[in-house]
Amino acid sequence: MTIRNSIVLESYATRKFTMKGGGSQVYIEYAVVPKEFSLKTTSQVITLSHLGRGVGTFEDAYGSPIPNVRNRNGRSKNDEVHDNPYPDTNENL
Numbered sequence: 001m002t003i004r005n006s007i008v009l010e011s012y013a014t015r016k017f018t019m020k021g022g023g024s025q026v027y028i029e030y031a032v033v034p035k036e037f038s039l040k041t042t043s044q045v046i047t048l049s050h051l052g053r054g055v056g057t058f059e060d061a062y063g064s065p066i067p068n069v070r071n072r073n074g075r076s077k078n079d080e081v082h083d084n085p086y087p088d089t090n091e092n093l
Contacts, residue, residue, distance in 0.1 A: 008036035009058055025063035032058050 009032040017027045033055050037048040 022067045027061045030058040
């Protein structure tokens with residue numbers, strides 16, 4: 001038996017923070033509202049209609065606050081390549 005769970009969130013604002021010091025870390029916070037939700041267990045199915053409307057945050061971070069620690073692409077903060085996986089992040093919160 002396959003159990004499938006799903007969630008769809010709509011972001012209405014984002015805020016990006018770049019923390020520098022000993023290392024470098026990027027933290028992105030999204031203000032979201034749930035659009036779809038389905039949690040299936042072996043005995044029940046929970047949907048958004050069971051939970052009601054709400055608001056919340058969804059967060060993402062990459063990099064390291066510790067100097068010279070390699071990120072998920074194998075690079076350190078001292079490498080010349082700066083890859084932002086979220087180039088269109090809106091910082092107008």
